[in-house]
Amino acid sequence: MKHFDNPVLSQQEANAALDAACAIVKQNLPMFTDKCQNHSCTNGIYEPIDNVEWTTGFWPGEVWLAWEHTHDDELKNAALHMVDSFKERIDKKIEVDHHDMGFLYTPSCVAAYKLTGNEKAKETALKAADHLITRFQEKGQFIQAWGAFGAKENYRFIIDCLLNLPLLYWASEVTGDPKYNDIAHRHITTCLKYSIREDGSTYHTYFMNPETSEPSHGATCQGYKDDSCWARGQAWGVYGTAISYRYTKNPEYIEKFRTVLDYYLTRLPEDLIPYWDMIFIDGNEEPRDSSSAAIVVCGLLEMAKYVEEKEAEEYRHLAAQMLKSMVDHYAVKSGPVGCGLLEHGTYAKKTPYNTCAPAGVDECVSWGDFYYMEALTRFVKDWQLYW
Numbered sequence: 001m002k003h004f005d006n007p008v009l010s011q012q013e014a015n016a017a018l019d020a021a022c023a024i025v026k027q028n029l030p031m032f033t034d035k036c037q038n039h040s041c042t043n044g045i046y047e048p049i050d051n052v053e054w055t056t057g058f059w060p061g062e063v064w065l066a067w068e069h070t071h072d073d074e075l076k077n078a079a080l081h082m083v084d085s086f087k088e089r090i091d092k093k094i095e096v097d098h099h100d101m102g103f104l105y106t107p108s109c110v111a112a113y114k115l116t117g118n119e120k121a122k123e124t125a126l127k128a129a130d131h132l133i134t135r136f137q138e139k140g141q142f143i144q145a146w147g148a149f150g151a152k153e154n155y156r157f158i159i160d161c162l163l164n165l166p167l168l169y170w171a172s173e174v175t176g177d178p179k180y181n182d183i184a185h186r187h188i189t190t191c192l193k194y195s196i197r198e199d200g201s202t203y204h205t206y207f208m209n210p211e212t213s214e215p216s217h218g219a220t221c222q223g224y225k226d227d228s229c230w231a232r233g234q235a236w237g238v239y240g241t242a243i244s245y246r247y248t249k250n251p252e253y254i255e256k257f258r259t260v261l262d263y264y265l266t267r268l269p270e271d272l273i274p275y276w277d278m279i280f281i282d283g284n285e286e287p288r289d290s291s292s293a294a295i296v297v298c299g300l301l302e303m304a305k306y307v308e309e310k311e312a313e314e315y316r317h318l319a320a321q322m323l324k325s326m327v328d329h330y331a332v333k334s335g336p337v338g339c340g341l342l343e344h345g346t347y348a349k350k351t352p353y354n355t356c357a358p359a360g361v362d363e364c365v366s367w368g369d370f371y372y373m374e375a376l377t378r379f380v381k382d383w384q385l386y387w
């Protein structure tokens, strides 16, 4: 594994950074209690929106993390109030024709249930898990990411889905029904087999053949081009394998974690915050994706719990180096109402070779803020996961 000489974050600095993040969350609470937070900022400010995006679970997750840090019950009451909107969304099937049930329902409703025992939140999250398993394709053995179920042009999975699987592990745990675990297992087996290339980089999305069930080809949506490596996809690979190891103890996931992490580290610029696609390295003008760095720190701190002490210490040290860079050079210390927490995230940058709709380039992004808070929380205490 590649090593770096960068400085590390201290516990005192981490606590101060969390204090600052919590103050911003508290400041923004009135704006995003009855409305949701958009996926990314526009000129540094999040727009309030209806509960229709794949990203709306991250803001309630930030509110729960802020409550854990401050014990301010105004935060808890607001986060519990938000459960109603997530219940309505799954009850009425509003914009749920995709696999992002974990991103939506884990930081909002599973968190509410784990932290307060709220039954409505539990039932709502279970309903979302039931919906997620309806997207499992027997032919090819994967959870279909987007679009009409079974449509040939969307017969694919994406590496991001690794972070939707914890909703399924949780659902099996609370119901005692193994069917959720079983689908998670079959999906991750397919995903890891085909998403990871020889050199340890990853495809963002991978198509299967709906007639033969055979693998077809990798392609990007949000990366620079099909055979480049989208930074956040790599980050989802790092954190996703660590979390799946937590719930399954399958040693293969530790190996895959090391593989994708090793590649990620070889492509980092000096300040340890990746460019939005890992085809870019030091010395160009492309935007960064700070959210990838926050996600990777969470993966490092999770995997450090399961490996031998020498390797664990390397992961903790690396996490402290990455966090130091984020806190010193990327974190918002204070700002106007509606501002975010972690600057220089990139949601989707359009290129001649990819298929995404451009959004949130070099801005705060909602999951970047969430995972930044999660990473700091993991750094200062033995955090009980929402995932």
Ligand code: GLY
Residues within 6 Å of the ligand: 160, 222, 232, 347
């Ligand atoms: N899961 C979509 C993204 O990471 O942008």
